[in-house]
Amino acid sequence: MRSRFFTKRMMNAKLSSQKQTDLSVIGKIVVVVPQFSQWTGTRAMREGDYHIGTNGKLPPKEVTKSLGLKAIIDTDHLRVFDRLKHRAETILESCGVRFLSGWAIPADKSATVFQQLDEVVAKYDAAKIDFLNRYDTLVDEWASKNPEFSKEILDAKLDRQSVAQRISAQYEPFKLQPVSDEKTEALAKSVGGLADELINSVAQLARTFFKESFLGKDRANRKTVNAVIRIRERLCGLSFLSGKINPLLTMIDNVLSGMPAEGYFGGEAFWKLATLVKTLGDPDLLEEIIRGQMSVDGLLHEEENQAAADSQKSIQETDTSDEEAQPLPLSEAECNKDVVPAELTQQGTDLFSNIDAFFDRDEPTEEQGSQAVTESTSISSPSSHQEQSSDFPVLPDVEEDEGFYF
Numbered sequence: 001m002r003s004r005f006f007t008k009r010m011m012n013a014k015l016s017s018q019k020q021t022d023l024s025v026i027g028k029i030v031v032v033v034p035q036f037s038q039w040t041g042t043r044a045m046r047e048g049d050y051h052i053g054t055n056g057k058l059p060p061k062e063v064t065k066s067l068g069l070k071a072i073i074d075t076d077h078l079r080v081f082d083r084l085k086h087r088a089e090t091i092l093e094s095c096g097v098r099f100l101s102g103w104a105i106p107a108d109k110s111a112t113v114f115q116q117l118d119e120v121v122a123k124y125d126a127a128k129i130d131f132l133n134r135y136d137t138l139v140d141e142w143a144s145k146n147p148e149f150s151k152e153i154l155d156a157k158l159d160r161q162s163v164a165q166r167i168s169a170q171y172e173p174f175k176l177q178p179v180s181d182e183k184t185e186a187l188a189k190s191v192g193g194l195a196d197e198l199i200n201s202v203a204q205l206a207r208t209f210f211k212e213s214f215l216g217k218d219r220a221n222r223k224t225v226n227a228v229i230r231i232r233e234r235l236c237g238l239s240f241l242s243g244k245i246n247p248l249l250t251m252i253d254n255v256l257s258g259m260p261a262e263g264y265f266g267g268e269a270f271w272k273l274a275t276l277v278k279t280l281g282d283p284d285l286l287e288e289i290i291r292g293q294m295s296v297d298g299l300l301h302e303e304e305n306q307a308a309a310d311s312q313k314s315i316q317e318t319d320t321s322d323e324e325a326q327p328l329p330l331s332e333a334e335c336n337k338d339v340v341p342a343e344l345t346q347q348g349t350d351l352f353s354n355i356d357a358f359f360d361r362d363e364p365t366e367e368q369g370s371q372a373v374t375e376s377t378s379i380s381s382p383s384s385h386q387e388q389s390s391d392f393p394v395l396p397d398v399e400e401d402e403g404f405y406f
Contacts, residue, residue, distance in 0.1 A: 025194075029099075029106065032113065035171060036169045098197060099194060203282065228277065232256070
């Protein structure tokens with residue numbers, strides 16, 4: 001009874017400690033929600049846009065962006081807003097992890113992140129003003145490029161104010177503050193899963209990185225190393241989320257310490273870096289790293305051993321296939337056929353080593369030709385091959401319709 005009491009007490013103490021840890025994590029993060037609105041440059045298709053019946057036709061495919069939508073400007077002019085939105089998301093992803101409807105970032109890095117986001121928002125607003133100033137002209141140009149559908153484009157044109165309301169950029173930062181003890185536990189549980197979310201996010205990034213920078217290659221450069229450093233910085237900035245991140249940092253540091261300072265490199269350094277990135281992209285291997293059951297060097301040796309085993313297996317399979325591929329017994333008539341001289345089939349002798357000499361010989365004189373015919377007709381048994389010159393190979397006789405060996 002007493003033992004159960006102490007066990008329950010220890011469990012409660014552990015849960016309380018975990019709760020305090022999760023609550024301390026809540027105070028170390030800031031949640032940032034980017035709010036970038038973009039106009040698509042399209043309007044809904046109307047009944048009059050379709051001409052059906054005799055001589056009917058559909059709108060041009062350049063104008064019909066998707067089923068039920070038509071473009072009233074060249075949408076390439078809107079790509080600048082896509083790029084800037086992506087830039088804002090990249091800033092948050094580089095140091096944070098997805099949480100709620102935005103990103104959780106380290107509170108001690110929030111000032112730097114806010115400054116970078118402010119610059120993106122300023123560029124977004126500037127691009128918006130530039131676009132609105134050219135809006136009327138862009139619609140007219142698009143109508144001119146599609147004369148058969150120009151009336152429908154101009155009729156669907158929005159006024160500038162309506163377009164301006166559809167383009168905006170801002171972000172909302174906030175800190176987490178539970179309103180009750182009950183909500184505190186739920187929030188602490190959500191925050192407790194951020195470490196796993198971070199590791200999964202890094203794994204997904206590493207898999208793409210490995211395919212683009214290592215697969216099918218045998219060297220890398222400092223740019224590749226810097227990309228790994230950025231992954232490390234992201235993990236390091238959020239290492240307070242869980243102790244399981246620290247072994248990953250140690251693994252990365254051990255590999256990066258052996259990387260060249262500049263230029264291209266291959267060999268062991270390349271394979272260590274490739275193994276590191278491949279490991280970061282494998283959740284199962286990451287778990288082994290976290291539990292201390294595996295290291296990059298261990299994985300590298302495993303791959304080397306596996307490669308050696310595969311090579312040995314291939315050799316054994318080749319030997320086995322050679323043993324199994326025994327020639328069929330020859331008939332008596334086949335045994336009496338002329339064969340390739342033994343001296344040309346001995347180990348180290350290439351049957352075709354003197355083939356060039358065979359074709360490069362000078363044309364024989366009439367007397368030499370007669371002599372050659374006489375010598376040729378005198379070769380009728382395997383023993384007579386021993387007396388033949390080895391200046392060029394003698395090819396085996398081939399029956400009619402039997403075909404050549406090459």
